[in-house]
Amino acid sequence: MAEASNTYRDGPDDMGHFGLFGGRYVAETLMPLILEVERAYDDACADPSYAKELDSFRTTYAGRPSPLYFAERLTEHFGGAKIYFKRDELNHTGSHKINNCLGQILLAKRMGKTRIIAETGAGQHGVATATVCARFGLECVVYMGAKDIERQKPNVFRMNLLGADVRAVEKGSATLKEAMNEALRDWVANVDDTYYLIGTAAGPHPYPTIVRDFQSIIGEEVREQMEAAEGRLPDTLVACIGGGSNAIGLFHPFLDDSDVRLIGVEAAGKGIDTTEHAASISGGNPGVLHGNRTYLLQEDGGQIRDAHSISAGLDYPGIGPEHAWLHMQGRVDYVSATDQEALAAFQLCSKLEGIIPALEPSHALSYVGKIAPELSADHLIVMNLCGRGDKDVFTVADALGTEVGAES
Amino acid sequence: MSASVTESRLTRRFEKLKEKNRAALVTFITANDPDPKLFRQLLEGLPTAGADIIELGMPFSDPMADGPSVQLSSQRALLAGVSIDDVLGAVADMREWEMDTPVILMGYYNPIYRYGPAEFSEAAANAGVDGVIIVxxxxxxxxxxxxxxxxxxxHMIFLAAPTTDETRLPRVLDHASGFVYYVAVKGVTGTKSADISEVSARVAAMRKQTDLPLGVGFGIRTAAQAAEMAQFADAVVIGSAIVDIITDGIDGDRRPQPGLAARVLDFVKDLANGVQTARLGGAENASTGAGA
Incomplete structure (x- = not known):
């Protein structure tokens, strides 16, 4: 630990900065709360009983560890590198989001908070939050853009079943960005009893760190599982990126393994050269939003642009600050995949592997399909299959011009 | 802080008002809301109507600390079109005929960060701006x-909030300049009503720790409420209640109804009357004495 200068894993600094990025850009009303969350998290990390309880819930409730699966038919199809999936879509609630929610709900409980708020895009984080709130008997309010409510109906219904109050946000682009604004406003107004359970590795410090730490179980398991399967580390890791929580969770345990190539796939929507995409690094600039400095889609005058992606979970004009820093360091390569490419990968994975992936990791798979054919058969790729696609069937049917429910 | 701003249009105004034993009325409007023409009319009329300090909102696409009123006004201004240079241009024009009324800008950091902190500061000073609040x-x-x-x-004016506890307050006060803006409610702008006894207790406590003037804002909507706050605070900030008159006075295409500017300015006159007479006649408030 003493040789901090040779590692990519010792960030952020005491003020929550990853180099230029990160920080705590929030209104004064929230500042004391954020400091309180930081203190509570530090206390929890120093308490073995906290880790023990989290571990138990991970095993018996979330179903960890998730399997590392050799995607044999896709490997054959692409005819190059050996492709593995980290099956985080098999977790309870159907995505990696439960990893973070379990950690944070136990933290909120330690802090004596009785009301939980969250923002959600695809609804995966909303469902995971509603789930842990049900499990621990806490009131749950989820803010969700009206447009996302429309395209993620199954998840809205699930949240309602779990007892959550899903509040539609009609403003602006009515997607994840506005949901996060509204959640922050709620928190300012309900500071005494409320805990804000942020779902991605963004927002004010300490959230990017907290979320990363809870998601790092993904990468830690991959290390062990790949060692067992192949007797060595993987060569390339690929994950999709909206805010970037599943990606940082996969990457972080490997940051100092310089031989492991790390690739984050952003959503290119209708194309990076159009105005309709969600690729903050490929198509944005540094700026300050939602409590942190990071890459943002923005106008020259600093107004935030609306993002676009067919995938509600990637439809956000920013990215976690640690990713922004890793990009600047050149440690992780950030690339992108379009709506159409993701749709093609979605169908391919369903047909060849019998796994219907969420649209989010379909972006990652699309990029795997680009690089795998060029790589040798002993090259090991791990892609994080971070969510299952049941929630997306209506969106995909719509994009393919099919009517769901009209049996032919 | 070293080299803090000690003499300015803002400090002179607070000193003058202290001599008169009254609080400052700070009025908030958003630049170019609902359009540049009405905004300019308001800017021209505010000093005469009784605004002691003018606070101008620099619109941002994602005003996270603002309630529905200011959100709507920001959206209108952005639809009308407004850049930092537009805001500074309006202040510079105002300075050709109004040299004494301080102007402070309120906004979020990203547009300033994009403009460049150094470039922004220099341009704002050249335009005749006196301070900024960056939420x-x-x-x-x-x-x-x-x-x-x-x-x-x-001046960089900092907010102190009901949640700013004893350990944190010195840090805020240490950075504060111009005046300290006490956020009177736990919440975003324009959504809750401030509790007078809570606020006066906090302001009295802060007086023991700073010589800076203490302003109070968020949750003050009427002349009567403004007058109550003006008994013990050095400045009273009204925003959403003013902005709401604009919201109610425009049509679906953001066109102002006839007489809207006058209606806004009449309300400001009411507020000014409340603030200016707050410490006259009635029972002497123990904590009165604008200043430390």
């Missing part, structure tokens, strides 16, 4: 901008 720049993150503001003799 999402707490003391921990403020130095990147603040050292440029100080170099240009501009």
């Amino acid at each position: 999402d720049l707490p003391p921990e993150e403020a130095e990147e901008l603040n050292h440029h503001l100080r170099a240009n003799n501009l």
Whole structure:
């Protein structure tokens, strides 16, 4: 630990900065709360009983560890590198989001908070939050853009079943960005009893760190599982990126393994050269939003642009600050995949592997399909299959011009 | 802080009002809301109507600390079109005929960050701006901008909130300049009503720790409420209640109804009357004495 200068894993600094990025850009009303969350998290990390309880819930409730699966038919199809999936879509609630929610709900409980708020895009984080709130008997309010409510109906219904109050946000682009604004406003107004359970590795410090730490179980398991399967580390890791929580969770345990190539796939929507995409690094600039400095889609005058992606979970004009820093360091390569490419990968994975992936990791798979054919058969790729696609069937049917429910 | 701004249009105004034993009325409107023409009319009329300090909102696409009123006004202004240079241009024009009324800008950091903290500070000072409030720049993150503001003799005004506890308050006060803006409610702008006894207790406690004037805002909507706050605070900020008159006075295409500017300015006159007479006649408030 003493040789901090040779590692990519010792960030952020005491003020929550990853180099230029990160920080705590929030209104004064929230500042004391954020400091309180930081203190509570530090206390929890120093308490073995906290880790023990989290571990138990991970095993018996979330179903960890998730399997590392050799995607044999896709490997054959692409005819190059050996492709593995980290099956985080098999977790309870159907995505990696439960990893973070379990950690944070136990933290909120330690802090004596009785009301939980969250923002959600695809609804995966909303469902995971509603789930842990049900499990621990806490009131749950989820803010969700009206447009996302429309395209993620199954998840809205699930949240309602779990007892959550899903509040539609009609403003602006009515997607994840506005949901996060509204959640922050709620928190300012309900500071005494409320805990804000942020779902991605963004927002004010300490959230990017907290979320990363809870998601790092993904990468830690991959290390062990790949060692067992192949007797060595993987060569390339690929994950999709909206805010970037599943990606940082996969990457972080490997940051100092310089031989492991790390690739984050952003959503290119209708194309990076159009105005309709969600690729903050490929198509944005540094700026300050939602409590942190990071890459943002923005106008020259600093107004935030609306993002676009067919995938509600990637439809956000920013990215976690640690990713922004890793990009600047050149440690992780950030690339992108379009709506159409993701749709093609979605169908391919369903047909060849019998796994219907969420649209989010379909972006990652699309990029795997680009690089795998060029790589040798002993090259090991791990892609994080971070969510299952049941929630997306209506969106995909719509994009393919099919009517769901009209049996032919 | 070293080299803090000690003499300015803002400090002179507070000193003058202290001599008169009354609080300052701070009025908030958003630049170019609902359009540049009405905004300019309001700017021209505010000093005469009784605004002692003019606070101008620099619109941002994602005003996280603002309630529905200011959100709507920001959206209207952005639809009308407004840049930092537009805001500064309006202030510069105003300075051709109004030299005494301080102007402070309220906004979020990203547009300023994009403009460049150094460039912004210099341009704002040249335009005749006196201070800024950047909602999402707490003391921990403020130095990147603040050292440029100080170099240009501009105040960076910080917020203290009901949640700002005893251990944290000194840090906020240490950075504060111009005046301290006490957020009277736990919430976003324009959504809750301030509790007078809670606020006066907090202001009295803060007086023991700073010589700076203490302003109060968020949750003050009427002349009567403004007058109550003006008994013990050095400045009373009204925003959403003014902005709401604009919201109610435009049509679906953001066109102002006839007489809208006059209606807004009449309301400001009411507020000014309340603030100016707050300490006259009635029972002497123990904590009166604008200033330390």
